[in-house]
Amino acid sequence: MSMSIKFFGAAETVTGSCYLVKTGNVSFLVDCGMFQGKDVEYRNYEKFEFAPKQIDFVVITHAHLDHLGLLPRLVREGFRGKVYSTQKTSALSYHLLLDAAKIQENNLQKRLSTVALYDTTDAIRTIQLFNSKSYKDVFEDHGVKMQFEKVGHVLGAASLKVIDKSGITGYFSGDIGRLKHPFLETFDTAERKADFVLMEALYGGIVHPDREKTEAEFVSYINETIDRNGNVIIPAFALQRTQEILNILKKAYREDRIKKKVGIFVDSPLAINMTNEYTQSIFANDVQGAELFDFEKVRYIMKPGRMLKNSKGEPKIIIAGSGMCEGGRILGHLSSNLPDPKNAIAIVGFQAEDTLGRELTLKPEEIYINKKRVKVRARIKQFYGFSAHGDTTDLQAWLDRFEKKSLKKVFLVHAEPQRMQKFDEINADLPIYIPKWKEEVSI
Numbered sequence: 001m002s003m004s005i006k007f008f009g010a011a012e013t014v015t016g017s018c019y020l021v022k023t024g025n026v027s028f029l030v031d032c033g034m035f036q037g038k039d040v041e042y043r044n045y046e047k048f049e050f051a052p053k054q055i056d057f058v059v060i061t062h063a064h065l066d067h068l069g070l071l072p073r074l075v076r077e078g079f080r081g082k083v084y085s086t087q088k089t090s091a092l093s094y095h096l097l098l099d100a101a102k103i104q105e106n107n108l109q110k111r112l113s114t115v116a117l118y119d120t121t122d123a124i125r126t127i128q129l130f131n132s133k134s135y136k137d138v139f140e141d142h143g144v145k146m147q148f149e150k151v152g153h154v155l156g157a158a159s160l161k162v163i164d165k166s167g168i169t170g171y172f173s174g175d176i177g178r179l180k181h182p183f184l185e186t187f188d189t190a191e192r193k194a195d196f197v198l199m200e201a202l203y204g205g206i207v208h209p210d211r212e213k214t215e216a217e218f219v220s221y222i223n224e225t226i227d228r229n230g231n232v233i234i235p236a237f238a239l240q241r242t243q244e245i246l247n248i249l250k251k252a253y254r255e256d257r258i259k260k261k262v263g264i265f266v267d268s269p270l271a272i273n274m275t276n277e278y279t280q281s282i283f284a285n286d287v288q289g290a291e292l293f294d295f296e297k298v299r300y301i302m303k304p305g306r307m308l309k310n311s312k313g314e315p316k317i318i319i320a321g322s323g324m325c326e327g328g329r330i331l332g333h334l335s336s337n338l339p340d341p342k343n344a345i346a347i348v349g350f351q352a353e354d355t356l357g358r359e360l361t362l363k364p365e366e367i368y369i370n371k372k373r374v375k376v377r378a379r380i381k382q383f384y385g386f387s388a389h390g391d392t393t394d395l396q397a398w399l400d401r402f403e404k405k406s407l408k409k410v411f412l413v414h415a416e417p418q419r420m421q422k423f424d425e426i427n428a429d430l431p432i433y434i435p436k437w438k439e440e441v442s443i
C-alpha cells in the first residue's frame with residue numbers, strides 16, 4: 001500500500017492550505033483553506049477536483065481562514081464526514097466561520113462579489129461536524145491513526161501526526177510558531193521518526209528581529225503619534241495578533257511607558273469573541289488569559305459607531321480587522337485616518353502579496369478602498385518582530401527533531417518560492433521537495 005498527497009493549496013504560495021491524502025481506499029483532507037490575495041483568490045471559486053462526498057474526513061490544524069476558510073463550501077457541496085481539530089480550534093472556528101459567512105453574504109448584498117462561496121447555514125452545518133480532540137488523544141478514522149501535537153503559532157494550533165494502515169508515518173506541520181513566546185506553549189524538541197514531513201517555510205532563511213526591541217519601537221511609534229494628537233490604526237488578525245498587541249499595550253500602560261491620554265479600542269466583534277476564548281485559557285506561565293489581555297483602558301466595540309464618536313478629540317489606538325486590510329472595519333478607519341499626516345498606521349502582521357495591507361507597506365501616495373480614492377498622508381510603519389510564525393531558526397528546530405535517516409521526503413509548502421529555495425539550500429542534505437499546485441506525489 002502506498003500513500004499519496006495532492007497539493008490543492010499553499011503550494012508555491014502562502015495561502016489556501018489544502019492537502020488531499022489518499023491511502024488504500026481512504027481519502028481525507030488536511031486543512032481546507034481559503035486563498036487570499038488578488039492573484040490567487042479566483043481559486044476559491046474553482047470547482048473542487050474531487051467529489052466532496054467522497055472525502056472520508058477532514059483534519060484542521062488551526063483556526064486561520066487560510067487553513068479552514070473553504071470548509072463550509074466543502075460541506076455545501078456534499079461533505080458529511082467528521083472534521084477533527086483540537087478543542088480550542090473548534091471553539092475559535094465557530095466564531096471564525098460565522099464571521100466568514102457573514103462577509104460572503106455582505107459582499108454579495110453590496111455587489112462587491114457576484115457569488116457567495118457559502119452562507120451562514122453552511123457555516124452552522126460545518127460547525128456541527130467538528131470533533132474535538134486533545135493533544136493527548138490518539139484517534140482513528142477509517143483505519144488512519146492520528147494525533148495532534150503542540151506547535152505554538154496561535155491558541156489551539158497543532159501539527160498532525162498520521163499513521164496509515166501500512167505503517168507509513170507522516171507529520172503535517174500546520175503553521176509553526178516560535179520556540180520562545182511570551183505566553184503560548186510551543187512544540188517539544190524530543191527526537192522522533194517519520195517517513196515524511198510536510199512543513200511550512202514562510203520565513204525560510206530569515207531571522208526575525210528581536211522581539212523586545214520591536215515592542216520598544218512599537219511603543220515609541222505610538223507615543224510619537226499621541227504627541228501629534230493623532231490616531232494609531234492597527235490592522236490585526238483577530239486570532240493571536242490582537243491578543244498579543246493588547247498584552248504589549250497592557251504591559252506598557254502598567255509600567256507607564258505609554259502616554260495615558262489615549263483611548264484604546266478593539267473594533268472587531270470577531271477579535272472580541274476570539275479574545276474571550278483566550279481569556280478562558282491557562283498559558284505556559286500559568287496565568288489566565290484575562291490577566292494577559294484585559295485592562296481598564298481597553299474598550300471593546302461590538303456594534304460600530306457611537307463609542308468611537310463619543311471619544312472625539314482624544315488620540316486613539318484602534319485595533320481592527322481584517323489583518324491584511326482585505327475587508328472588515330479596518331477599511332473605514334483607514335479611509336478616515338490615512339489622509340491626515342497626524343495619524344499613523346502600524347502594520348504588525350504578515351501581508352500577503354496583492355493585498356491592500358501589502359500595498360500600504362509600500363507607502364503609496366494614494367490607494368483605493370471599496371473603489372474610492374484615498375490620499376495617503378499618515379505615517380506607515382511595518383513591525384516584523386511580532387510574527388506568530390517561526391523564523392528560520394524555529395523552522396529548523398521543528399525539523400531537526402526528526403531522525404534524518406528515516407526521512408524519505410520533506411515537503412515545503414506555505415511560502416513564497418524564494419523562501420522555500422533558501423530553506424532547501426540550508427538543508428541540502430535532506431530529501432526536500434517543493435510541490436507545485438495540484439501536483440500529486442506518492443510516498
Ligand SMILES: [Zn+2]
Nearest residue numbers: 062064153175
Ligand atoms: Zn496560521
